[in-house]
Amino acid sequence: MAVDTSVNIGDLNLANPIMTASGTFGYGEEFTPFVNLSSLGAIVVKGISLNPRPGNPPPRVVETASGMLNAIGLQNVGVDRFITEKMTMIRTLGAKVVVNILGDSLDDYRELAARLDDVDGIAAIEVNISCPNVKKGGVAFGTDPLMAAKVADVVVRQSSRPVIIKLSPNVTDITVIARAVEEAGVTAISLINTLMGMAIDIRTARPKLANIIGGLSGPAIKPVALRMVYQVASVVKIPVIGIGGITTLDDVIEFMMAGATAVQIGTANFVNPAVSGELVVGFKKYLEDSGRSTATELIGCVLR
Amino acid sequence: MAVDTSVNIGDLNLANPIMTASGTFGYGEEFTPFVNLSSLGAIVVKGISLNPRPGNPPPRVVETASGMLNAIGLQNVGVDRFITEKMTMIRTLGAKVVVNILGDSLDDYRELAARLDDVDGIAAIEVNISCPNVKKGGVAFGTDPLMAAKVADVVVRQSSRPVIIKLSPNVTDITVIARAVEEAGVTAISLINTLMGMAIDIRTARPKLANIIGGLSGPAIKPVALRMVYQVASVVKIPVIGIGGITTLDDVIEFMMAGATAVQIGTANFVNPAVSGELVVGFKKYLEDSGRSTATELIGCVLR
Amino acid sequence: MALQYLENGEILENEVVGPDTWRMAIRAPKITDAAQPGQFVMVAVGHESSDPLLRRPLSIHRAENDVLTLLYRIVGKGTKLMSHMKRGEDISLLGPLGKGFQLHATEHHCLVGGGLGVAPLLFLAKEIKRRLPDEKMTILLGGRNSKELLVLADFQHVAPVLVATDDGSQGLHGLITALLDQEISGPATIYTCGPSPMMKGVASLARHRNWPCQVSLETMMACGMGACLGCTVQRAGIDETEKKYVHVCKDGPVFEAGEIWL
Amino acid sequence: MALQYLENGEILENEVVGPDTWRMAIRAPKITDAAQPGQFVMVAVGHESSDPLLRRPLSIHRAENDVLTLLYRIVGKGTKLMSHMKRGEDISLLGPLGKGFQLHATEHHCLVGGGLGVAPLLFLAKEIKRRLPDEKMTILLGGRNSKELLVLADFQHVAPVLVATDDGSQGLHGLITALLDQEISGPATIYTCGPSPMMKGVASLARHRNWPCQVSLETMMACGMGACLGCTVQRAGIDETEKKYVHVCKDGPVFEAGEIWL
Numbered sequence A, B: 001m002a003v004d005t006s007v008n009i010g011d012l013n014l015a016n017p018i019m020t021a022s023g024t025f026g027y028g029e030e031f032t033p034f035v036n037l038s039s040l041g042a043i044v045v046k047g048i049s050l051n052p053r054p055g056n057p058p059p060r061v062v063e064t065a066s067g068m069l070n071a072i073g074l075q076n077v078g079v080d081r082f083i084t085e086k087m088t089m090i091r092t093l094g095a096k097v098v099v100n101i102l103g104d105s106l107d108d109y110r111e112l113a114a115r116l117d118d119v120d121g122i123a124a125i126e127v128n129i130s131c132p133n134v135k136k137g138g139v140a141f142g143t144d145p146l147m148a149a150k151v152a153d154v155v156v157r158q159s160s161r162p163v164i165i166k167l168s169p170n171v172t173d174i175t176v177i178a179r180a181v182e183e184a185g186v187t188a189i190s191l192i193n194t195l196m197g198m199a200i201d202i203r204t205a206r207p208k209l210a211n212i213i214g215g216l217s218g219p220a221i222k223p224v225a226l227r228m229v230y231q232v233a234s235v236v237k238i239p240v241i242g243i244g245g246i247t248t249l250d251d252v253i254e255f256m257m258a259g260a261t262a263v264q265i266g267t268a269n270f271v272n273p274a275v276s277g278e279l280v281v282g283f284k285k286y287l288e289d290s291g292r293s294t295a296t297e298l299i300g301c302v303l304r
Numbered sequence C, D: 001m002a003l004q005y006l007e008n009g010e011i012l013e014n015e016v017v018g019p020d021t022w023r024m025a026i027r028a029p030k031i032t033d034a035a036q037p038g039q040f041v042m043v044a045v046g047h048e049s050s051d052p053l054l055r056r057p058l059s060i061h062r063a064e065n066d067v068l069t070l071l072y073r074i075v076g077k078g079t080k081l082m083s084h085m086k087r088g089e090d091i092s093l094l095g096p097l098g099k100g101f102q103l104h105a106t107e108h109h110c111l112v113g114g115g116l117g118v119a120p121l122l123f124l125a126k127e128i129k130r131r132l133p134d135e136k137m138t139i140l141l142g143g144r145n146s147k148e149l150l151v152l153a154d155f156q157h158v159a160p161v162l163v164a165t166d167d168g169s170q171g172l173h174g175l176i177t178a179l180l181d182q183e184i185s186g187p188a189t190i191y192t193c194g195p196s197p198m199m200k201g202v203a204s205l206a207r208h209r210n211w212p213c214q215v216s217l218e219t220m221m222a223c224g225m226g227a228c229l230g231c232t233v234q235r236a237g238i239d240e241t242e243k244k245y246v247h248v249c250k251d252g253p254v255f256e257a258g259e260i261w262l
């Protein structure tokens, strides 16, 4: 039976719902020995800021039970070199590319969106709002509905492309943030970014990460991510992209049933660099075997 | 070398920092074949409400990566039968007993505290504020600093014993809640309760828990718990009791270094019912081997 | 409180006995000695890893001469890991747990097992034979096909066995309830364990015939010892106190069929 | 981009070769064929469990005739699980990864290894001998005691070996830097791998003597292939762009000593 694996994020049509998550897939290139990038729904590249950032001192990563903490510190080449160097390479990959952006201020986000809007070969913009707002004493944009909506608004106004806003899970009520950014006119919502966590080396009595606190990702956080996707999909009308611990085909199906239109694979890429491509193949087979003819039938079937 | 393993929660002196967590240790009795209960710092019994509660329909538990979800629904015998039946048994156990309480309204908490204050054999009250406030449309008491402080206040006023308030981790800024309850005069803060999570059975396209959403516990949440203990211990002056995924002696030490005066063992009791007793022995040996003479030296040494 | 132990047993045997089905024999004198038919153990499958995290509940299949035997099917991560364990390795067991079958004198003991439900019935059959040697006993076993009639010979050593298969490859072509209906007449006590639709059918026939009927249930379990309150099934009849539910690990796994909602 | 493979290798041997130290030989033709001395592989230790989650980086100890050999010490969960793996089982490898040692003609190749740091040096020694057979090579090995001088005989087959132990149980009683200082004179190229204080000492002596010095570093790694940016060490000199750090998995693990902060 011919099945239709494609899904739509607003006007953006993806061949299938399997994307890769920002910061876990480099600029795509590293994975070419293991994955046919053009077979993926899309790839999301490492977060880009206005200026180059060195990132945090080491140690930057540590393993935890079924998860890992990272405090990379948003190391990146900055938007100029991204456009001149990286995008040239990325355009040769044959993948649908989503560019993830981050800023310290509304102005940063505005300028990033404007700069990228002229660049060819970008399918959509994903806005990371888990970053600290320097003007507001370092409170993350994503923890306040008003700030989150403002970021969403400035990026939407500067972008002719679909805008995905990526939510932080470190909030009391994720649905309030989700509704706020929906109102601001974004195309879709992706969630979750990492949970804030910590680990201590008891031999040295020092935190294991130089940054003290880091972001928890991997299978450990899957139940929290799935719950938030379910909650958000219950209250918004725009597409939701599920992220958090997704490793197996079953995980992909769970997130879609909970209401996700597409999913992003993060930490799992480190464990098995071929996993995203394997999930594309597995997803098609799943649809065939389960007698569903379209991917869209799966979306939110727990909600109904 | 003689070491002093004891710690103080306000006026309450514990022989050592190892406690068991509410809802994971029954009323203590079940563990008598495996643990000498009088060797523990204290045990915390299953949460008690004013009236008996049947709890949620099954399925109530499901395993996740390095964790589990539960939606027990606060099943308990109610405070009357707790006092007449359970306390009689509990007094024979030889353990220091902390009674965990929960309510739907401020009045519930007030009355529970008053009723228990006359009962012999209780070392302290622990107040679970992760429950929905029925008057406020079901928003959990623990997610709002004002509501949390009000609950703390009514219980403190009714209790001649130490009052521990147990925080919900499902909040944007745990330090705000912690400061609010400290102001209300509680003796100590325990954290974390479970993270809200979900799992889906893809064969039936239904949530795995009848209650849809449940509480995530176990090693998976340890990094989040440790981070919150560290954050709270940095801003309050009262003792903090660390909870969340604690399984090994290293975990105990990590939480104490992060600022916990004592710890509670939860899900680990299910995996190894003897674990709490083993940790008491291990903790003493650790102090001896590491050349520290008191448990209190460990507390918060990462903060300094 | 009944005696319970946390015991590190030595694996004496771990072998395939049917489709995806394995049998593990473990030297575990304390638990074996205390075990009653219908009780179960919680088995640690994860070694030092926290995934899988929880112990897995498995019925006691045999308990003789210091050796405890389990019969298990590979359905997920935990049972798969168990199947990789080797002779000579240690395995941590918690048990014996729960309330097993109640043995009373009766005219005819009928054991009705489907699929993996046969696991606790072998121990039961042996106990009936040992403790009530003069009483009549019939064992009815069902499966999808002849291959799924597990450890049949072991049962045949204890008492007469009747079988039914869904595909007719052995015994009656049809459901085990049909077999029970056809073959058993007169007063009897029923002990049943198997897939939930089968137990429902057996219990309803038993009610009809006025046979006392004990059913052995499965639910998700975290602790297996009454501490987590996770393993509920609903009691028959409506009740809005905490008594609305019973706990399979402590009040069961064996219940009078009339006592609970099947 | 250099060739990299995800390869399921068959374990041919997994045995103890020193205190808590094991050697695993794996048939993995593709990675073996592409491997260069100083490169490493990311090894999957967790099977279907998500704890431990990440692959573990291990240096390529030997790479000959389709067989890749690893030398590893049990320090935690992952390496312990590796030591339980049996001959005949499969193990998933990702590699070869990173930038290895640079071989240039020199008067004297000096390989300086401490503890587990000897792991990549055997492959290096064999390559030097194969590709630059006429050049002088000396191998200096250090350990806490004679038992910690790992796979000594393997090195002795390749080139002259000098040893130092902390307790004097074999060779020089003292640090390997003292050995290097005493025994090597004249121009040389240093290749070193071992505990970080040792490498610091070796690098500083090398700077003093004007010896080119390549060091092989270890950091925590999540991906091993340049995707996570987790494995940073700081570049020598101050820089506030993203170039402040290098990545051990991609820019290393072997660096010129002067290039990075040791």
Ligand SMILES: Cc1cc2nc3c(=O)[nH]c(=O)nc-3n(C[C@H](O)[C@H](O)[C@H](O)COP(=O)(O)OP(=O)(O)OC[C@H]3O[C@@H](n4cnc5c(N)ncnc54)[C@H](O)[C@@H]3O)c2cc1C
Pocket: B063, C040, C052, C056, C057, C058, C059, C060, C071, C072, C073, C074, C075, C076, C077, C078, C079, C080, C116, C119, C120, C217, C218, C219, C220, C221, C253
């Ligand atoms: C009292 C009791 C006695 C049992 N006796 C036996 C026995 O003798 N032989 C045997 O093969 N099995 C028995 N079971 C079922 C057995 O516990 C499960 O098959 C096992 O826990 C599955 O573990 P897993 O890690 O392989 O599967 P998982 O990966 O945990 O789950 C795989 C599937 O099995 C289901 N499952 C998991 N745990 C349970 C459970 N506790 N009860 C029911 N379904 C579950 C899950 O929902 C899932 O669909 C018994 C269960 C109980 C409660």
Ligand SMILES: Cc1cc2nc3c(=O)[nH]c(=O)nc-3n(C[C@H](O)[C@H](O)[C@H](O)COP(=O)(O)OP(=O)(O)OC[C@H]3O[C@@H](n4cnc5c(N)ncnc54)[C@H](O)[C@@H]3O)c2cc1C
Pocket: A063, D040, D052, D056, D057, D058, D059, D060, D071, D072, D073, D074, D075, D076, D077, D078, D079, D080, D116, D119, D120, D217, D218, D219, D220, D221, D253
């Ligand atoms: C490029 C490279 C090559 C290596 N080659 C070898 C080798 O040939 N032989 C060998 O025995 N070891 C080698 N190591 C170190 C090895 O990777 C770690 O010992 C191993 O990952 C520990 O895993 P574990 O699960 O046993 O320990 P864990 O339980 O993960 O940790 C135990 C301890 O080891 C430390 N540790 C964990 N991972 C690393 C790491 N990646 N680097 C440094 N320390 C770590 C932890 O901080 C902790 O203190 C190498 C590391 C790198 C980066």
Ligand SMILES: Cc1cc2nc3c(=O)[nH]c(=O)nc-3n(C[C@H](O)[C@H](O)[C@H](O)COP(=O)(O)O)c2cc1C
Pocket: A021, A022, A023, A024, A046, A047, A070, A072, A074, A100, A128, A166, A192, A193, A194, A216, A217, A218, A219, A221, A243, A244, A245, A246, A264, A265, A266, A267, A268, D228, D229, D230
């Ligand atoms: C090492 C690492 C780096 C990350 N960098 C970014 C980033 O630059 N921008 C971003 O929006 N998310 C970043 N994330 C978050 C992931 O995109 C993803 O939201 C999160 O890891 C949860 O998914 P997972 O559990 O599948 O990894 C990063 C995650 C990891 C582990």
Ligand SMILES: Cc1cc2nc3c(=O)[nH]c(=O)nc-3n(C[C@H](O)[C@H](O)[C@H](O)COP(=O)(O)O)c2cc1C
Pocket: B021, B022, B023, B024, B046, B047, B070, B072, B074, B100, B128, B166, B192, B193, B194, B216, B217, B218, B219, B221, B243, B244, B245, B246, B264, B265, B266, B267, B268, C228, C229, C230
């Ligand atoms: C089955 C179960 C029941 C619980 N019941 C209660 C409860 O009644 N009251 C309460 O305050 N916390 C309850 N908790 C939360 C635990 O006390 C603890 O805060 C949480 O599980 C995190 O610790 P852990 O990861 O060590 O389990 C329960 C947890 C579990 C797993």
Ligand code: FES
Pocket: C220, C221, C222, C223, C224, C225, C226, C227, C228, C229, C230, C231, C247, C248, C249, C250
């Ligand atoms: S399984 Fe925990 S109470 Fe029954």
Ligand code: FES
Pocket: D220, D221, D222, D223, D224, D225, D226, D227, D228, D229, D230, D231, D247, D248, D249, D250
């Ligand atoms: S380990 Fe991931 S970039 Fe080096």
